[in-house]
Amino acid sequence: MRHELEQIEVPGEHEARERSWTIVRAAYAEREPSERRRSWKPIVVLAGVAVVAAGLLSPPGRAVLDEIREVVGVERSQPALFSLPAPGRLLVTADSGTWVVEQDGSKRLLGPYREASWSPFGRFVVAARANELVALTPDGTVRWSLARPDVRLPRWGGTRTDTRIAYFSGGQLRVVGGDGEGDRVLDEDAAARAPAWQQESGHRLAYAARDGSVRVVDVDTGDVVDRDAAVSLLEPQAAIVSPDRRWTVVGWADADQLVFTRLGRPRRVHAVSNVSAQFRSRSFPTIEGWCCAP
């Protein structure tokens, strides 16, 4: 049997191997070796940035950011978002709607959506407006939509070939396939906090329940994998990290600035001013995600 299985011709094996090696090698080159990641200083920086970005703009919160800026040093503050410091695209939601920002700084308004998130590989965006869930391409073309009341917090997860979208509607946590099919209620007892897909575990979703616990559920079978999981499994409310894991960006609403912080060496902080006006917004925009280079 083994001989027969090994004799089966697998199409394009050599080409597939070399294509994959190119991608694996690139991913490895972008990886930060563990010794460097364990350095306490970047962790302090990230933690401080996270505290600020979580909306804790209390005096202590501002002090943390001031400390970061003092310690690391802001090398330059730009009057506009001329470019992103790392490959990828930002997804930003403002009063004017949801925008995609390319690495060269060019921006495209996708439409009047109030929340959005990337698909796992950045090929699509899922966006919410009052009574509609919409899947669209980054150029703004709508692929499908689903009418549901009071749509909030859409999050798209899964593998390259099989995806699901979790979202809230009318107080229910719901799940729908990446093609807009199979919409169903997952939990009527979920707290309205952004859920998080477990990347390495197929279609498992972590979310907060109203009793304060964090549950992990296999959305295909409905099986509860963990009824009391760690809060850290939920989507961080703050640190938006670049696809190459080398930069993080947070919004500093009081200063109307975006603050990009490089996590490795040499440490850098880039600030961008006048953010609200650049997104035609009265209030400070929300950074929804920083996803994969096209």
Add this chain to the structure above:
Amino acid sequence: MGSEGAHVRGAQRGSASDLEALFRLHWPRAYRAAFLVVHDAAAAEDIAQEAFLAAIRNLDRFDRRRPFGPWLHRIVVNRAIDWTRARQLRAESELVDAPAPEAERLDGTVLAALAALPPDHRAVIVLRHLLEYTPGEIAELLGLPRGTVNSRLRRGLDSLRETV
């Protein structure tokens, strides 16, 4: 194993040549195993590639005293089963034009006979007869009772004998 362990250590320390050695050692069987379960070369490439990317993401946490192969094969086979179950539905890639899978062009060979089996039966056959795991090891890899593995092996082999 000793040499593989050295490559894992090297890759953890940042050696691209050790990573390449691991990749060249394990890619062919990972890709073949994925293909034999999903019967779609493009999907098999994605699955094997994603397994290696997952390996890189978790490299620092990998216990170098354990063999690398079973850990990689677990990811590959589980993803291949998931992909096969869901192939017709909810694919992000199906929002754009997708090529027909190779499985639709199979002739009456072992590959065609494998295609007639449920995906989890295929996975057990591939793990046992291509990757040469014992039923106990397969049970551990897939999180199944050993009796289930044995019965799937038996039914799978019976079906293959009838078809081929």
